[in-house]
Amino acid sequence: MDLLFKILNRLMHQYNSFQVKQIKKRLKYCGNNVYISSKAFIWSENCLEIGNDACIHAFTHIFAGGGVKIGSGTMISSNCSITTVTHSINSVDRSFGINKPVTIGRNVWIGTGAIILPGVTIGDYSVVGAGAVVTKSIPAMQVFVGNPAKFLKEVKFEDVTTLGCHDEHKYICN
Numbered sequence: 001m002d003l004l005f006k007i008l009n010r011l012m013h014q015y016n017s018f019q020v021k022q023i024k025k026r027l028k029y030c031g032n033n034v035y036i037s038s039k040a041f042i043w044s045e046n047c048l049e050i051g052n053d054a055c056i057h058a059f060t061h062i063f064a065g066g067g068v069k070i071g072s073g074t075m076i077s078s079n080c081s082i083t084t085v086t087h088s089i090n091s092v093d094r095s096f097g098i099n100k101p102v103t104i105g106r107n108v109w110i111g112t113g114a115i116i117l118p119g120v121t122i123g124d125y126s127v128v129g130a131g132a133v134v135t136k137s138i139p140a141m142q143v144f145v146g147n148p149a150k151f152l153k154e155v156k157f158e159d160v161t162t163l164g165c166h167d168e169h170k171y172i173c174n
Helices: 002-026
Strands: 041-043 048-050 061-063 068-070 081-083 085-087 097-099 102-104 142-145 150-154
Touching: 081 102
Parallel strands: 041 061, 048 068, 061 081, 068 102
Antiparallel strands: 085 097, 142 150
16 A cells, blocks of 8 residues: 555645746746745736746746746745726726736745735845735835735845745756
């Protein structure tokens, strides 16, 4: 029985790797050494651009119909939502989607469970705290937390390091 589970586990791993490779081929742009969890969900893959050494972890949902750009070295933790689609408050127009692009800069860290709403730009080296709801753009090198996300502090130059995929993920990053 153990052997059967090992075989099934290996087959699932290979299938998940194949799925991720297919997703990467459909992206508008995909840089080198990009990690996308097989458990992430991306809608409108052809509207998503991802730079080098970026990570998108499990259970993250990206609704990219209005265009999403993710900069190099950016790390998106699990259970995040990034959406470019919203709707009118007016009930007559509500069935029509309104697309507004989202741009996430280089070396950004988006904490677990964060929500990034349409039209937002997040500047390079910024941090979005776990569970934050980002309704407005965030300048470079700043930490924002809460719902709605509010400024907490600046990122200092000595704190700046390149975020990116860990070596353990390289088997999927090809």
